[in-house]
Amino acid sequence: MDIYLKDPPPKYPIFIEGIRRAPSRGFRLSKPQTETALKNALRYVPNEYHEQIAPEFLDELFKYGRIYAYRYRPEGRIFGKPIDEYKGQCIEGKAFQVMIDNNLDFETALYPYELITYGETGAVCQNWLQYRLIKKYLECLTDRQTLVIESGHPLGLFPSPASAPRVIITNALMVGMFDTQEHWEIAQQMGVANYGQMTAGGWMYIGPQGIVHGTYNALLNAGRMKLNIGEGGDLKGKLFVTSGLGGMSGAQGKAMEIAGGAAIIAEVDESRIQTRYNQGWVRGYSNDLKQVFSDACAAQRDGKPHSVAYHGNIVDLLKYAIDNDIHIDLLSDQTSCHAPYDGGYCPQGVTFAERTEMLKNDREGFRELVDNSLRKHFEYIQTIVGRGTYFFDYGNSFLKAVYDAGVTDVSKNGVDEKDGFIFPSYVEDIMGPELFDYGYGPFRWVCLSGRDEDLTKTDAAALSMINPNRRGQDRDNYMWIRDAEKNKMVVGTKARILYQDGEGRRDIALKFNDMVRKNEVGPIMLGRDHHDVSGTDSPFRETANIKDGSNIMADMATQCFAGNAARGMSLVALHNGGGVGIGKSINGGFGLVLDGSGRVDEIIKSAMMWDVYGGVARRAWARNVNSISTSEKYNSGDNGHITLPFIPEDGLVENLINKHRENIK
Ligand SMILES: NC(=O)c1ccc[n+]([C@@H]2O[C@H](COP(=O)([O-])OP(=O)(O)OC[C@H]3O[C@@H](n4cnc5c(N)ncnc54)[C@H](O)[C@@H]3O)[C@@H](O)[C@H]2O)c1
Numbered sequence: 001m002d003i004y005l006k007d008p009p010p011k012y013p014i015f016i017e018g019i020r021r022a023p024s025r026g027f028r029l030s031k032p033q034t035e036t037a038l039k040n041a042l043r044y045v046p047n048e049y050h051e052q053i054a055p056e057f058l059d060e061l062f063k064y065g066r067i068y069a070y071r072y073r074p075e076g077r078i079f080g081k082p083i084d085e086y087k088g089q090c091i092e093g094k095a096f097q098v099m100i101d102n103n104l105d106f107e108t109a110l111y112p113y114e115l116i117t118y119g120e121t122g123a124v125c126q127n128w129l130q131y132r133l134i135k136k137y138l139e140c141l142t143d144r145q146t147l148v149i150e151s152g153h154p155l156g157l158f159p160s161p162a163s164a165p166r167v168i169i170t171n172a173l174m175v176g177m178f179d180t181q182e183h184w185e186i187a188q189q190m191g192v193a194n195y196g197q198m199t200a201g202g203w204m205y206i207g208p209q210g211i212v213h214g215t216y217n218a219l220l221n222a223g224r225m226k227l228n229i230g231e232g233g234d235l236k237g238k239l240f241v242t243s244g245l246g247g248m249s250g251a252q253g254k255a256m257e258i259a260g261g262a263a264i265i266a267e268v269d270e271s272r273i274q275t276r277y278n279q280g281w282v283r284g285y286s287n288d289l290k291q292v293f294s295d296a297c298a299a300q301r302d303g304k305p306h307s308v309a310y311h312g313n314i315v316d317l318l319k320y321a322i323d324n325d326i327h328i329d330l331l332s333d334q335t336s337c338h339a340p341y342d343g344g345y346c347p348q349g350v351t352f353a354e355r356t357e358m359l360k361n362d363r364e365g366f367r368e369l370v371d372n373s374l375r376k377h378f379e380y381i382q383t384i385v386g387r388g389t390y391f392f393d394y395g396n397s398f399l400k401a402v403y404d405a406g407v408t409d410v411s412k413n414g415v416d417e418k419d420g421f422i423f424p425s426y427v428e429d430i431m432g433p434e435l436f437d438y439g440y441g442p443f444r445w446v447c448l449s450g451r452d453e454d455l456t457k458t459d460a461a462a463l464s465m466i467n468p469n470r471r472g473q474d475r476d477n478y479m480w481i482r483d484a485e486k487n488k489m490v491v492g493t494k495a496r497i498l499y500q501d502g503e504g505r506r507d508i509a510l511k512f513n514d515m516v517r518k519n520e521v522g523p524i525m526l527g528r529d530h531h532d533v534s535g536t537d538s539p540f541r542e543t544a545n546i547k548d549g550s551n552i553m554a555d556m557a558t559q560c561f562a563g564n565a566a567r568g569m570s571l572v573a574l575h576n577g578g579g580v581g582i583g584k585s586i587n588g589g590f591g592l593v594l595d596g597s598g599r600v601d602e603i604i605k606s607a608m609m610w611d612v613y614g615g616v617a618r619r620a621w622a623r624n625v626n627s628i629s630t631s632e633k634y635n636s637g638d639n640g641h642i643t644l645p646f647i648p649e650d651g652l653v654e655n656l657i658n659k660h661r662e663n664i665k
Contacts, residue, residue, distance in 0.1 A: 003136050003157075005072070005129060009049050013075050015113060020271050022111035023343045024360040025065045029189050034061065040191040041067040044129035065189055068114055072128035078112070079105040080493040082450035083523060086139075092166040092570045093141035095448055095525050095593045098493065099203040100124055100134065102446075107279075108207045108492040110247045117205050118247020119579070120336035120344040122197025125152030126188075141166060152194035152201070162599070163568045167591075169203070171196030172576040174583075184582040195577060198530035202573035202589040206444055207491030208251040208281065210529055213480055213499050214431070214442055215255035218394070220476065221430045222330055223259070226390040231472060235261030236303045238329040239296060241321065242394070243314035245272045245282065249334035249396075253282040253307025258480075258487055261329075262299040263307040264292055266314035268346040268355070273309045279491055285309035289320040297326070315348035315373055318380040331384060332394040332426075333377075337401040338581035340370050345401065347373035371405040378402045378410065385423070393425040395531070395541045397580040418539070418552065425544040432545030437619050437626035439501035439612045440473055441532035445512065447494040448593075449522025455494040457521050458512060459484055462498055465508050473499070497529075501630075502612035509594070509604040517596030524594040527571075530578050530587040534560040534615025538578075538585030548622040554586035556618045561588035563614060567607035568599075609639065617642040 015021075029037055041057045042050055057067045080102030088094035102108060103117040103124045110116050115123045115131065125131055130152045137147050137154050143162050148155040149169040171194045174184065187193035199205040223229045223238060238261040242252050245267040253276070256263035265282065267273050273285045283306060286292050292310045299306030310317050314333060321328060336344025346355045347369035358366040385391050393399045399421040402410045413419040420428060427436070435441065447454035459481055468478035481498050500508060515521045528535070536542040539551040561574040571591035578587035590611065594600055613634060619627035623645055631642040657664065 001140065001157075003133070003140060004046070005044055005132055005136075006046055009045070009053055009071055010074075012071050013073050016106075018271075019106055019113060020111055020269075022064075022114035022116055023356040024063060025185075025342055026360055026363055027062050027065045027189070028185065029061070033186065033190055034058075037061060037067065037190045041069060041127065041129070044069075044133060061189070064114075066114070067127055067191055069127040069129045070113065072132055073113065074132075077106050079107070080446075080450075083448040088139050088141065090141060090143040090166065091523060091595050092143070092593045093138040095523065096167055096203060096571065096591070097135060097138050098448055099205075099446070099525060099591065100131070102493045103200060103203060103205045104131075105492050108205065117197070117200035119197040119200065119338065120246070121195045121339050121342060122200030122247070122578075123152070123194055124200055124203065125149070126191060126194045127152070130154065151192060163603075165565050165569055165572050167571040168565065169196070169201065169571065169573040170575070171201040171573070172582065173574065174576060179576065179583045181582050195582070196573065196575040198536075198575065198578035198587055199527075199589060201575055202530060202591075203571065204444070204527040204529075204573075204589055204591055206446060206493065206495035206497065207489075208248060208254070208276075209489040209491065209495065210251075210442070210444065210497055211248045211531075212251040212255045212258070212489055213497045214529070214531065215251050215394075216258050216480065217435060217476065217499060218392075218426045218430050219256055219259050219261070219330060221434050222390060222392060222426070223261075225430065227329055232475065235259040235329075237261070237300055239264070239300050239327070240330040240332075241265075241317065241328045242332045242334055243267065243317075244334035244336070244396075245269075245276045245309055246334075246336065250276045250281055252334060253309070254487070254489065257305035257307050258483070260303075260305050262296045262305070264296045264310055264317070265307065266310045266312060266317045268311075268313055268352040270311055270352070273311055276309065280488060282307045282309045285311055287311040289317060292317075293320070293324070293326055313346060313348045313373075315377045315380065318377070318384060322380060322383050327387070328384060328389045331381065331389045331391040333398045334394050334396050335398070337396045337398045338577070338579060338584070340374070340401045340404075341367050345370055345374065348376060349373070374402050374405040375407055378407055381423075391423050392429065393421065393423060393540070395426060395579055397540060397584065399423060399425070400540050400580070400584070420540065420544060425540055427541055428544040433624065433626055435473065435499065436533045436542070436615065437545070437624045438471075438473065438630050439533055439616045440477075440499050441501075441612065442497055442529040443500040443505045443508070444495060444497045444527050444529070446525040446527070447522065448525055450494060451522065452494060454521040454524075455490070455496060456485060457515065458524065459496060461511050461515060462496075462508050465511060466504065473501075477504075502609050502616070505612060506604060506608040509592070509608055510601060513594045513596060513600050513604060516594050523596075526592040526594060528589060528611075530573075530575070530589040532615070533612050534618070535589055535611070536578065536585055536587035538580055538587065540584065541580055542585070542587075545624065546619060546622045550618075550622060556615060557586045557588050560611060560614050563610045564588075564590045564607055567610055568603045569607050613639075613642070621645055623647055
């Protein structure tokens with residue numbers, strides 16, 4: 001076997017006009033680091049081409065702070081084709097090619113030429129040499145081998161039983177003392193670290209649809225808990241203001257519309273507004289604040305769903321709402337605050353083009369502007385909240401970024417960030433107790449045949465498996481999947497997201513595998529977002545409602561990953577940083593190819609439950625009441641057993657501690 005990129009370098013590709021490009025993030029390596037970076041990239045290229053290619057790579061490093069190896073990008077549009085059109089020795093090898101190509105589609109990816117799928121910096125792999133080599137490996141992969149990917153680099157194929165994962169991916173896992181943004185940036189420029197975000201480097205992105213259901217759930221439940229709309233009510237007549245129309249944030253307008261309300265979304269980059277407008281994810285846009293508010297408020301008055309984009313900075317939008325005394329019901333933010341100084345947050349007073357220029361030429365000045373803007377942003381939020389608005393951090397590390405910008409008042413304990421912030425994260429208040437603690441999370445599937453009819457059939461099958469009368473969450477999920485096709489959410493591959501609990505995920509998966517077995521549909525890829533019950537340890541997000549002090553630990557996500565590998569998921573992934581930034585989370589995901597076999601039935605039975613109940617058990621041990629009741633039910637069956645906590649009577653511990661107050665600082 002001989003798997004290398006031996007062919008002569010392809011001709012330099014033509015960049016298609018109008019495709020969004022990643023900003024240059026400046027070049028920061030020392031001389032020895034630069035030499036190493038160049039040698040690192042040349043490892044993929046046969047020696048006879050080094051003289052030709054080395055200057056080109058060095059030029060990229062100077063210009064962009066990265067070696068993308070643009071020359072090796074295949075010409076034209078890359079997209080997830082029907083599985084039968086891919087070469088491969090096993091179904092998984094072909095299926096992963098569909099998933100990777102979907103992550104790089106001009107229609108789905110944020111910066112397709114730079115291999116960035118979403119979240120400003122979330123990449124499939126580091127460069128086009130890796131992309132080509134990974135594809136070659138996937139074409140050769142057999143059902144007795146495992147392909148190992150380390151930060152985008154295909155390490156090789158290793159023998160393994162049919163029951164083992166076919167691909168194991170890790171991204172950006174750094175040794176503790178070096179696990180900082182600064183070390184990370186150098187490692188990335190040197191070509192040894194990839195920021196996988198979540199489903200970008202985990203090859204499981206399904207376009208902005210992937211987050212619509214979660215956003216819909218978050219908004220609906222925020223409304224029910226904070227706006228007194230009552231059980232089963234929707235957001236008719238309510239106004240939601242937020243920012244970001246990027247890879248994930250682009251889902252916010254659609255989610256609010258499905259929930260029945262009106263949304264205004266600020267976005268500084270006109271091209272992203274255009275993308276979402278063309279895809280029907282916002283109904284209109286303008287750079288005139290008066291116009292934007294009058295459109296949204298008219299829809300609010302008429303009780304009609306509506307979403308409108310404001311082309312401009314969120315800070316200006318909030319100032320306008322304050323000056324004109326406009327009432328906002330729900331307020332959030334989804335700029336890429338996991339990487340604010342890397343271009344994720346555009347400071348007020350600077351256009352998008354100026355931000356891009358500064359990123360390249362004036363990083364220090366940019367940093368200062370970001371900090372000033374975040375401080376002002378936070379001040380306006382406080383004013384608006386003072387007028388009766390419910391603000392929540394929507395998992396983009398916004399409050400942490402405000403804290404890092406020097407606003408210590410934002411921290412709950414006034415000392416550090418360990419106890420969270422004065423405003424709740426949406427997980428702390430909503431998603432954690434209402435969904436994750438029960439095991440509900442972002443189950444998703446992709447119909448690998450590429451056929452619309454397969455998606456229609458799987459939607460119907462999933463609907464038939466949900467009992468809408470079991471719990472409020474099931475009723476919402478039932479309505480979600482009933483209306484999913486009508487809501488036209490597919491961008492890229494024929495995929496669907498559907499929040500389900502452990503049993504729901506298992507039963508729907510078994511049903512789908514049976515449908516594949518009976519040839520009612522083609523093969524299906526199952527997966528989930530990493531933003532889930534068990535897959536992610538992230539103190540300001542997924543594990544924000546864990547209050548026993550263990551929210552700084554990453555045992556759960558690591559166990560989830562290892563257990564999924566042991567149970568034979570087709571792909572397992574573990575990353576540093578997804579969603580919130582380097583050093584701030586450990587997150588993992590999986591992919592499982594449904595081929596209709598009995599082998600896959602057995603994997604579903606153990607792995608789908610493991611993937612959810614590891615997290616439910618950990619949440620129960622942290623004394624989360626809904627996880628305790630969910631675990632009690634689990635313990636009453638013959639699945640296994642979860643250790644449950646004994647909880648002291650109210651006041652017992654507090655009274656004892658009070659008696660010994662003098663011993664405590
Ligand atoms: N809540 C969740 O479930 C969830 C899921 C995935 C990602 N995220 C996080 O949400 C954030 C956004 O993700 P994404 O994939 O949409 O990222 P993205 O970078 O594609 O989009 C963010 C958008 O915000 C815009 N923006 C930046 N600063 C702005 C400002 N001051 N005013 C107006 N617009 C501004 C950018 O132009 C960009 O289009 C990331 O931090 C990501 O990690 C949250």
